[in-house]
Amino acid sequence: MVIRGTQRTDSGSMPPDPPLDIPTGPGGSSLEEDPFGFFIRFLKKRGWIPLVTVALGLLTAILANRFLPKLYTAQTSIEIQSEDSASQFRLEQIPGVGTDTSERLDTEIEILRSRNLALETIQALHLNSNPDFFPLKNSRPWDLTRPEYRHVLVSVFQGDIAISRLGHTSILRILVTSKRPELASLIANALVDRYIEHSFRENYSSTAKVSGWLNTKLGDLKDNLEKSQARILQLQRDIGVYGMDQSHSVIVANLEELNKRYADAQVDRLLKESRVQEMQSSSPAVIDAAVASLDPGLQASKQRLLQLQTDYNSLSQVYGSNYPRLKKLKSEMEQMQKGLIDQEKAQITRSQKELDAARTNEAKLREALDKQEQEAFGMSQKAMQYELAHRDYETNRLLYDGLQQRLQEAGIMSSLHSTAIHIVDSADTPVAPSHPRTNFNQAIGVLAGLFFGISLAIILELMDTNLKTMTDIEEGLQLPLVAAIPAVDSEHLLPSKFREFAASPGVSSWSKIAEALRGMRTSILLSSPGSPPKIIMIASTRPAEGKSSIAGLAAITFALNGSKVLLVDADLRRPSVHLRFRIGKGLGLSSVLSGKAPLHEAIVTWTDLPNLHILPSGPIPPLPSELLGSKELEDLLSQLRDVYDFVIIDTPPVLAVTDASVLARLTDAVILVVRYGTSRKHVVLRCIDLLERSGAHLLGVAVNVVDFAAPEYSDYYGKKYYEYYGERNPNG
Numbered sequence: 001m002v003i004r005g006t007q008r009t010d011s012g013s014m015p016p017d018p019p020l021d022i023p024t025g026p027g028g029s030s031l032e033e034d035p036f037g038f039f040i041r042f043l044k045k046r047g048w049i050p051l052v053t054v055a056l057g058l059l060t061a062i063l064a065n066r067f068l069p070k071l072y073t074a075q076t077s078i079e080i081q082s083e084d085s086a087s088q089f090r091l092e093q094i095p096g097v098g099t100d101t102s103e104r105l106d107t108e109i110e111i112l113r114s115r116n117l118a119l120e121t122i123q124a125l126h127l128n129s130n131p132d133f134f135p136l137k138n139s140r141p142w143d144l145t146r147p148e149y150r151h152v153l154v155s156v157f158q159g160d161i162a163i164s165r166l167g168h169t170s171i172l173r174i175l176v177t178s179k180r181p182e183l184a185s186l187i188a189n190a191l192v193d194r195y196i197e198h199s200f201r202e203n204y205s206s207t208a209k210v211s212g213w214l215n216t217k218l219g220d221l222k223d224n225l226e227k228s229q230a231r232i233l234q235l236q237r238d239i240g241v242y243g244m245d246q247s248h249s250v251i252v253a254n255l256e257e258l259n260k261r262y263a264d265a266q267v268d269r270l271l272k273e274s275r276v277q278e279m280q281s282s283s284p285a286v287i288d289a290a291v292a293s294l295d296p297g298l299q300a301s302k303q304r305l306l307q308l309q310t311d312y313n314s315l316s317q318v319y320g321s322n323y324p325r326l327k328k329l330k331s332e333m334e335q336m337q338k339g340l341i342d343q344e345k346a347q348i349t350r351s352q353k354e355l356d357a358a359r360t361n362e363a364k365l366r367e368a369l370d371k372q373e374q375e376a377f378g379m380s381q382k383a384m385q386y387e388l389a390h391r392d393y394e395t396n397r398l399l400y401d402g403l404q405q406r407l408q409e410a411g412i413m414s415s416l417h418s419t420a421i422h423i424v425d426s427a428d429t430p431v432a433p434s435h436p437r438t439n440f441n442q443a444i445g446v447l448a449g450l451f452f453g454i455s456l457a458i459i460l461e462l463m464d465t466n467l468k469t470m471t472d473i474e475e476g477l478q479l480p481l482v483a484a485i486p487a488v489d490s491e492h493l494l495p496s497k498f499r500e501f502a503a504s505p506g507v508s509s510w511s512k513i514a515e516a517l518r519g520m521r522t523s524i525l526l527s528s529p530g531s532p533p534k535i536i537m538i539a540s541t542r543p544a545e546g547k548s549s550i551a552g553l554a555a556i557t558f559a560l561n562g563s564k565v566l567l568v569d570a571d572l573r574r575p576s577v578h579l580r581f582r583i584g585k586g587l588g589l590s591s592v593l594s595g596k597a598p599l600h601e602a603i604v605t606w607t608d609l610p611n612l613h614i615l616p617s618g619p620i621p622p623l624p625s626e627l628l629g630s631k632e633l634e635d636l637l638s639q640l641r642d643v644y645d646f647v648i649i650d651t652p653p654v655l656a657v658t659d660a661s662v663l664a665r666l667t668d669a670v671i672l673v674v675r676y677g678t679s680r681k682h683v684v685l686r687c688i689d690l691l692e693r694s695g696a697h698l699l700g701v702a703v704n705v706v707d708f709a710a711p712e713y714s715d716y717y718g719k720k721y722y723e724y725y726g727e728r729n730p731n732g
Contacts, residue, residue: 046461050453057449061442073177073434074184076192076427080108080170081420102313109163109172112195118157119150120194125186128153132180133187161191171424181430188427196421217270221400228393255373259391262365263398269358270399274406276355301340308333477684482671482700483520485550486512487707493549495581499556499608517550517557520702524669527699533668534641537570537649537696539660541687545675546704548576551650554671559612563645566603568615570663571652572624575617581606588618592636593627599636613644624652629662637666654687664696671699676706 111117122144127133129141134156136142142149162175174191178184312329319326373388491497492513502514525532538554540547548571555567569577570589578585583604591597592615599615606612621627640647649667651660664670670691674684684701691698 042457042461046457049457049460050450053453053456054446054449057445057447057452058442059445060449061445064445065436065438065441068436069179070433071177071179071435072181072184072430072432073175074181074188074427074430075176075425076174076188077166077424078172078174078192078195079422079424080105080172081422102309105165105170105172109165111198112163112172112174112191113158113161115154115158117191117194117198118154119144120198121187121191122153122157124194125190127157127187130183132178132183133157157187160187174427176427177434185427185429192423192426199421218400218403221396221403225393225396225400228389228396231389232393255369255388256391258365258369259388259395262362262369263395265358265362265365266395266399267402269355269362270403272351272355272358276351297343301336301343305333305336305340308336477681477688477701479672479688479698480523480700481703482523483516483702484706485516485520485546485702485704487676487705488513493553495552495556495606496608498553499560502557502560513553514557517553520554520671521557521561524671524699527669533697533699534645535637535647535649535667535669536699537651537660537664537667537670538673539651539664539670539687539691540653540673541655541683542653543574543656545653545673545678547653547673548580548650550671550673550702550704551648552577552580555612555646555648556609558646558648559609562611564611564613564643566613566615566640566644566647568640568647568649569617570628570649570659572617572621572627572659573652573657575620577614577650578616581614583614583616585616585618588616590618590621590624590627592618593630593632594621595632599639625657625659625662628659633663634666654690655683661690661694661696664691664694668697669699670696672701673704674701676703 122128126141128144128149129136134142134153142153144150144153160177162177164173164175165171166173174188176184176188176191178187308329312326312333315323315326315329492501498514502517524536527533536554538547538551552567555565559565567577567581568589569575571577572590575585575588578588583606587597587602589602592599592602597618602615602618604614604616606614627633637647649663651663654660672684672687672691688698
């Protein structure tokens with residue numbers, strides 16, 4: 001609301017009271033209710049904090065970019081092919097061997113990250129003696145025979161590499177970071193070379209197991225072949241021929257057929273035995289592919305499982321593991337994997353049974369052949385022996401040639417298996433450092449500084465319990481704001497100067513502090529219906545809040561309006577009124593209350609303003625609170641009420657001593673002075689509680705030393721305040 005004062009003049013020497021325009025009640029002003037306005041004031045008040053922190057964050061990032069060590073990153077790419085060129089040379093043509101899956105690529109990535117491969121690369125490049133890779137101790141290479149040193153170097157190596165899959169391709173990207181650009185590219189290329197060599201070595205080792213078994217069998221066949229050949233030569237010498245035709249003999253024909261079937265059974269048994277040996281000694285991928293080739297239904301199930309795994313990986317990246325479709329896919333994959341395992345085991349068991357059947361068939365044919373041989377002996381023992389030896393020789397030769405061919409193919413397969421890995425891009429020497437990332441670090445520094453600055457500004461604003469705004473006072477203290485007294489030069493606070501400025505019809509009559517005190521006077525005059533309060537106490541919570549200055553200037557303001565005013569210095573501990581008005585304090589309030597002097601002798605008339613009288617404190621008594629709480633003071637105030645229009649009382653701070661609380665109950669109104677920006681809410685509330693308990697009538701709060709340029713007040717008063725109360729042309 002707007003309180004407008006009445007107009008009282010003394011011989012026309014003083015301008016009328018201007019309207020007091022102070023927002024009161026909750027809400028204060030429209031700006032107080034406007035969030036955007038509050039945000040603007042917050043920026044004006046605390047905006048420097050984010051600016052400073054942003055500058056500090058940017059400066060920190062710049063310094064970090066300058067002083068952090070420069071690192072270089074080399075990049076190489078390799079392709080893991082789904083099929084290798086050795087598949088056509090396998091013991092059995094197994095469709096689908098090497099089919100690419102995400103599991104296989106993940107396995108290859110882990111192999112590239114393995115400690116063994118890292119140690120091989122360190123040894124190949126002698127990184128244990130390279131200070132650019134890891135600082136040396138006493139300029140001596142690190143001893144790789146010691147486990148603790150190997151662990152440190154391998155950990156550093158693994159920390160410098162990063163391996164990832166490029167999208168949904170079968171290409172792996174390898175990044176190596178080092179202090180030296182040449183070393184980064186060297187490590188990247190060496191790591192790929194070691195990986196290719198490792199892959200070749202592992203696959204060759206797997207194939208070598210089968211080759212070793214074939215070599216053993218091949219040696220036995222070679223011995224049998226040599227023995228057969230020697231027996232034929234011996235029989236030829238015994239019968240004196242070099243060749244015989246026994247096709248006309250049924251026994252010989254049967255014997256020939258049995259020999260052929262027996263040789264086929266042996267080949268079949270050896271091939272089945274070879275397949276079982278391969279399954280037992282080869283890698284899981286080869287076993288799976290071999291089993292799948294024997295059972296098209298199993299191969300179709302594996303293709304279905306691969307499709308389910310692909311769908312599961314794609315959906316999990318988009319929807320997460322709790323997606324119902326993912327749970328269903330996972331359950332279906334688990335069931336299918338279990339079924340595949342059972343089918344694979346059944347197929348391996350079936351292969352073993354087929355091997356057993358082949359052995360049984362071979363044994364039976366051997367028995368039949370032996371029986372047929374016994375029958376052939378009756379016709380021509382020597383001729384039959386020759387024929388048998390010849391057939392045995394042919395059988396051994398065929399077996400030897402077949403297994404020798406397979407052994408050569410196995411060697412070729414192991415040699416060509418490494419071609420499944422192809423280098424897409426070799427690592428080149430990087431030309432620019434990858435770390436520190438200048439723009440990224442500066443952006444992070446700015447964002448971090450902005451976040452920290454805003455957070456700090458908000459925290460400071462929330463922790464700031466000082467009373468500043470009109471809303472702080474009226475809503476926080478539940479008391480009206482009767483005056484907002486601006487900060488002025490100290491000379492404006494001198495009573496003589498203030499009286500001169502406030503009473504002059506010229507420029508100085510528009511003094512901001514004079515207008516503020518006139519507004520306070522108007523609020524006091526209109527505070528009580530019928531008659532305004534006559535005895536007014538000016539109090540404060542703590543020292544140095546400007547209470548005594550406001551009491552003296554308020555007394556002058558009332559006196560300039562034509563009223564008869566008495567200013568009483570009731571601060572009997574640290575009086576200051578006599579110093580401000582430059583009068584003696586030989587006699588005063590303490591003298592009157594103690595009965596040492598009559599009232600009229602203690603009162604001093606201020607020569608600059610005759611209707612303003614002053615009652616100084618007088619000598620400092622030993623017990624000030626006892627005097628202020630005495631019956632004599634109560635009688636004195638009753639006497640002064642009849643003589644003066646207004647009695648302004650200056651008191652000690654409320655929280656410092658009890659004098660003000662004792663005196664407050666005897667007054668008509670109390671004006672509480674708080675200092676702008678330094679008075680805390682809980683301290684002022686404690687002061688108000690003490691005054692209310694003593695029976696004081698709190699009229700309102702006067703904020704002293706207000707900075708009208710601060711955001712809390714500039715948005716309300718603005719530049720017009722200074723223009724309105726600044727220099728004016730009296731004739732204008």
